[in-house]
Amino acid sequence: MARTKAELGAGARLSDYLSASLLARVYPPTMIGEILDAHGCNSKRIRSLSAVPGTYFCMALSLYPEAAYEQVFAVVAQGLSWMQGHDSKVTIAKSSISEMRGKIGYAPLQSLVARACLPLADRKRHPDAFYAGLRLVAIDGSNLEVADEPDNVQAFGYPGSRAGHAGYPQAQCAILVECATHAIIAANLGAYREAEWAICKPLLSSLNADMLCLADRGFNGYSHWAAAQATGAQLLWRCSNNRQLPVVKALSDGSYLSVIYPSGTNSKKQRQASTEGITVRVIDYALPNISEAQPRYRLLTTLLDEKAAPAIELAARYHERWEVEAVFDELKTHLPQKRRVLRSKKSDLVRQEFYGWVLAHYAVRWLMHQASTDHGQPGRSLSFTANVQLMRSAQPQSGAFPPSTSKKAKALV
DSSP states (O other), X not given: OOOOOEEOOTTOEESSOHHHHHHHHHSOHHHHHHHHHHTTOSOSSOOSSOHHHHHHHHHHHHHSTTSOHHHHHHHHHHHHHHHTTOOOOOOOOHHHHHHHHHHHOSHHHHHHHHHHOOOOOOTTTOGGGEETTEEEEEEEEEEEEEOOOHHHHHHHXXXXXXXXXXXXXXXXXXXXXXXXXXXXXXXXXXXTTSOHHHHHGGGGGGOOTTEEEEEOTXXXXXXXXXXXXXXXXXXXXXXXTTOOOOOSEEOTTSOEEEEEOOTTOOSHHXXXXXXOOEEEEEEEEOOTTOTTSOSOEEEEESOOOTTTSOHHHHHHHHGGGGHHHHHHHIIIIISSTTOOEEOOSSHHHHHHHHHHHHHHHHHHHHHHHHHHHHTXXXXXXXXXXXXXXXXXXXXXXXXXXXXXXXXXXXXXX
């Protein structure tokens, strides 16, 4: 029997349940159930509005931001039911969905990001994702507008403006991204008024000795550097051009070794007595004949051997950091279509929506990575926007699979 189209309101529609099946493939129901159990918020009995489909609903919100809650949940629940080999139509009141979201909270989705959002590239099949055997990752932050509601204002705050404050309160997020695949492998959300490093610091737990972490200016203070280096990861961070970094040893490729010290260690005598200095390598370079380029760039790195990691190679690799800007563009522009304001009215649900947003983005990138790997195409040649639209758009052929052939349908999705 052919599937009828599930209308999701103006600006978003879905005639099949491929998006639900994709989410379930990337995040299996058993995994979600285990995480919900660990947080004590799984459903105690079988019901039409259980916590597992509720978790998928939190992800689907970002795929269909213009749709009503009831319509999104009905399609997610019916899609999961169809995958299991039976057909059921679910009608849920908005108040029940709000109650369900409140019971789930944001912690299970945050844990799901930590458990399931892993790097995608393989060293043998995706050599462009690595440098000197190290996986290229980048860390950065951005601001997100949230609904103008009292709880959100109290939790996140307004940015200032000439008129007093901006029209919407804003949250501040940070993400750690695998550069080659745009897979978000760690994320955190905090208040607009918090220091950027305070939002980024929790992401350091996702770094390891197999990674080369890239970061822009603002993350290169002594304490920042020491905390990141302690993870075992190698670092390649930009710093301000006017930072005083005395030459300790000049290297053959034009870079040099220097030492950074804790704040307050200013005099030569204090530095000589200090045991906390960290040796870094400094790389200064320019990008001639590029109109948008700045006159000079300065990098700090933990890769001290100029033979194993020449300065010109590191300068080229540093610009992979801009891939994280492309990820923010995907998150804030292409995934939510026209809606850029997180619509939840309470701060905990804003956090839940944010982590659902990250999980949905990862699912799309997972799909793209599988497709590019299976067909031997460079992952960067595929369009993120086109794949998001594919998940949202009508798929008339997929609606032709009745529940009795669910095994065949699973193989196709």
